[in-house]
Amino acid sequence: MSHSARSPRWTPTPLLKGSVALHVGAAALALARPGLWPVALCAVVLDHAGLTAAGLWPRSRWLGPNWTALPRASAERGEIALTIDDGPDPEITPAVLALLERREVRATFFCVGERVLRYPDLAREIAARGHVIENHTQHHRHDFSLLGPRGMRVEIEAAQHSITRVVGDPPRFFRAPAGLRNPFLEPVLHRLDLQLASWTRRGFDTVNRDSDDVYRRLCRDPRGGDILLLHDGHAARAPSGAAVITEVLPRLLDALESRALKLITLRAALTP
Numbered sequence: 001m002s003h004s005a006r007s008p009r010w011t012p013t014p015l016l017k018g019s020v021a022l023h024v025g026a027a028a029l030a031l032a033r034p035g036l037w038p039v040a041l042c043a044v045v046l047d048h049a050g051l052t053a054a055g056l057w058p059r060s061r062w063l064g065p066n067w068t069a070l071p072r073a074s075a076e077r078g079e080i081a082l083t084i085d086d087g088p089d090p091e092i093t094p095a096v097l098a099l100l101e102r103r104e105v106r107a108t109f110f111c112v113g114e115r116v117l118r119y120p121d122l123a124r125e126i127a128a129r130g131h132v133i134e135n136h137t138q139h140h141r142h143d144f145s146l147l148g149p150r151g152m153r154v155e156i157e158a159a160q161h162s163i164t165r166v167v168g169d170p171p172r173f174f175r176a177p178a179g180l181r182n183p184f185l186e187p188v189l190h191r192l193d194l195q196l197a198s199w200t201r202r203g204f205d206t207v208n209r210d211s212d213d214v215y216r217r218l219c220r221d222p223r224g225g226d227i228l229l230l231h232d233g234h235a236a237r238a239p240s241g242a243a244v245i246t247e248v249l250p251r252l253l254d255a256l257e258s259r260a261l262k263l264i265t266l267r268a269a270l271t272p
Contacts, residue, residue, distance in 0.1 A: 010190040015054065015062045019183075055145055058179025058198045064186030067173075067197040067227065067266070074269040075225025080261045081269065082107040083199065084245070085136060085175065086206075086233025088115055088122040092243045093232045097129055099249045103257075106130045108266045110175045112233065113138035113159030120166045127167045132265045135159045135171035135194060140233075145180035153188045160192060173197045173266050197266055202229035203248065211238045211247040218248065219255045227266070228252075 012020075054062035061068075070081055084107050087093045100107055109126050111133045116123040126133055137144060138158035147155070156174060164170040174194040176185065181196075189196055203214030218228050235243040256263065 010187050013062060013064060013186075015050070019050075052182075055182045056180060058176075063181065063183050064189070065196060067195060069200050069225040069227055070264075070266075070269045072225070074264070075223070078224040078261050079264045079269065080222065080224065080256060081227045081266050082263050083110060083175070083197070083227060083229050083266070084108070085110045085229060085231050086115075086140060086235075087111055087231075088119045088126060089233045089235070090119055090122060092235050092245065093122055093126070095243070095246050096232050096249065097125065097131075099246065099253075100131070101129060103253050105253060105263045106132075106265050106268075107263070108132050108134055108173070109232075110134050110136035110173075111159075111163060112136050112140045113162035115233065116159075116166050117162050123163070123166050127169065132267050133163055133167055133169070133171065134173040134175065134197075134266065135163065136175050137177055138162060140177045142177065144177045145182050147182075147184070149184040149188060152184055153191075156188060156192060156194070160194075172270075197227065199229040200226040203244075205244040205248065206231050206234045206236055209236045209238055209244065211244050214244055215248045215251050218252055222256060222259060222261060224261060 054060050059068045060066065069075065070079060082105070084096065087109060088111060109131055111123065111126075113135075116133070123133060135156060136159065137155045139155065141147070141155065144152070144155065160171060172193075172195065174189055175197055179198050186196070201218055201220065203217045205214045208214050214230075218230070222228075230245045230248065232243070232245060235245050238244050238247050240247070253263075
């Protein structure tokens, strides 16, 4: 679904509709047959467990629209999106930008709002080199998936304002910290006209110090439509002392080029 094709009103997914119906039914059962309240409670607990599982699976679409791959037209053109999270970082991001510049490649940077405010010149440099900055919350809170609708809205809106203030271009995509979320997120994104995007594959390069393993995870049968995830913020260090992303990127770009795959930004995939 294209960014501009959103319905003017938010529509809950079948899972969320079913959850509401189950809660209503459980309440009605407990009131009509008080002796069956343990059954009603058990049903509600199981429902909450299912909702939690959906939020803990970053690539799920059970809670709302989620880009786990590029649209079909992009896939058919052999296009791939490289996404880079958690920056900007004053030490690592410039090295990443230099690597991308040498290969004339454009990437999507999911930036943390407070880091954009802390390093505004670096954020503007990302945009000036033709890359796109998208929304990765204001503070990258580890408890983001536990927030209610107001807390999520505050985090996302703050990042939206921070990024727009610095680079002058409002984000159009959102990625949750670690990809974790809950049923309150999609209504907030819909109201802010943001599209959730996760990934096709990632290398776990914030915790994995083995550059070879990160490369293998990202380059396992690459194909058009893939969305790949690396990190310039919170990047793990290889045994050499270099950030893992800087060791993986040259090999990854070589591999994609050898397969005639073209790297684009997520926004480029919005255009038919």
